[in-house]
Amino acid sequence: MIRSETWKTALDALRANKFKAFLTMLGVVIGSACLVLVVTVGLTGKRYILAQIEGIGANLIYAYHVGAGPTQARPLSDQISAGDLQAVRALPLIMRAAGTFDLQVSMTVSGKEHAVSVVGVTDDFNRVRNLDVVRGRFLDDLDVHSRAKAAVITERLAAALPYDNPIGQQIKVSDLALTVVGVFKERVATFGQTEITTDTVIIPLPLIKDFTGEEFIKNIYASAATPDDVPLATREITELLQSRHRPEAVYSVQNLAAMLSAARSISNALTIVLLIVASITLIISGIGIMNIMLVTVTQRTREIGVRMAVGARRREIEWQFLIEAFIISGVGAVVGVVIAVAIPIGAQLILLNGLYLPISWISVVVSLTVSCSIGILFGFLPARRASALHPTEALHYE
Numbered sequence: 424m425i426r427s428e429t430w431k432t433a434l435d436a437l438r439a440n441k442f443k444a445f446l447t448m449l450g451v452v453i454g455s456a457c458l459v460l461v462v463t464v465g466l467t468g469k470r471y472i473l474a475q476i477e478g479i480g481a482n483l484i485y486a487y488h489v490g491a492g493p494t495q496a497r498p499l500s501d502q503i504s505a506g507d508l509q510a511v512r513a514l515p516l517i518m519r520a521a522g523t524f525d526l527q528v529s530m531t532v533s534g535k536e537h538a539v540s541v542v543g544v545t546d547d548f549n550r551v552r553n554l555d556v557v558r559g560r561f562l563d564d565l566d567v568h569s570r571a572k573a574a575v576i577t578e579r580l581a582a583a584l585p586y587d588n589p590i591g592q593q594i595k596v597s598d599l600a601l602t603v604v605g606v607f608k609e610r611v612a613t614f615g616q617t618e619i620t621t622d623t624v625i626i627p628l629p630l631i632k633d634f635t636g637e638e639f640i641k642n643i644y645a646s647a648a649t650p651d652d653v654p655l656a657t658r659e660i661t662e663l664l665q666s667r668h669r670p671e672a673v674y675s676v677q678n679l680a681a682m683l684s685a686a687r688s689i690s691n692a693l694t695i696v697l698l699i700v701a702s703i704t705l706i707i708s709g710i711g712i713m714n715i716m717l718v719t720v721t722q723r724t725r726e727i728g729v730r731m732a733v734g735a736r737r738r739e740i741e742w743q744f745l746i747e748a749f750i751i752s753g754v755g756a757v758v759g760v761v762i763a764v765a766i767p768i769g770a771q772l773i774l775l776n777g778l779y780l781p782i783s784w785i786s787v788v789v790s791l792t793v794s795c796s797i798g799i800l801f802g803f804l805p806a807r808r809a810s811a812l813h814p815t816e817a818l819h820y821e
Contacts (some may be wrong), residue, residue: 514659
């Protein structure tokens, strides 16, 4: 009965000072909302960065011939061969592998010369590099092994051709006539950091000999079975290439693991910084609760004296002010969390169709817990001060 009366008294006091309670609660609303939104933004940014890298291939390993030295000639025997590619494919940890050779040539488009990147590829290249075929098909094993004069081109290059549908049409790349069998795009843009550019023509690797007079592989792309296999598979490919060539030949074998790790570290660091800012907001709101409650204690000194005079115990007075602080922080936390959850959900439904904004329910629980705890923590001093007042002095307070 006493507990129920204490709650009722605390609620009546808050109702009597609605505007003051609202302003005190506002800081908690902002702080708790920021806490949830910061985690949401951090998770979204992390997912986006990792998706960009993983879109290229989280399990991707790439190797190329560096050479014996900057001033020394590169013997043809040091170049990566089709035999090297088959040996890489035979490694237990490798799921699939492909080879490429790229060069810059000119292409005739509507009677004008147009610079393009020609990339000769082996089978499985599109699956290793996660390319999206938007029209037609990609080169298959038969195209590669039969030296078919077929080509797959980028969307931008397809738009530059004078055809509504480029599939089945012939294009002239340097002096070689090719039939377009597909149009593709990168699943994640690499912005020219790989052999794929906005104006790329992909052809079977054996056709490269028609351009250069030689046939070897510049780059090997391999896909490990799992991300955990990438470091060991990288070492195995390095040892394999070195064992199949002269000791003087140098090969660079790398993967995206370091980039993924750096992206995760940067994302985690940014999230921590933002969480600190949100936590400072909550602490400031807690200080605001304490200041308002201290002022309230002073303003309600006579009321406290009357309650003590009619039999209220010090413990009940202390609990009354603690409950008021708890209600302010608790309601503020709930409102802030509701706003924070509604923003990404509303954005997904209305503004950003197709974009997933992850909401961390752990951050929701933490926000509610921390906000309520801060209210109780910073409400404790005013509550102790109120309960410590002497009834006689409180009754004489004006």
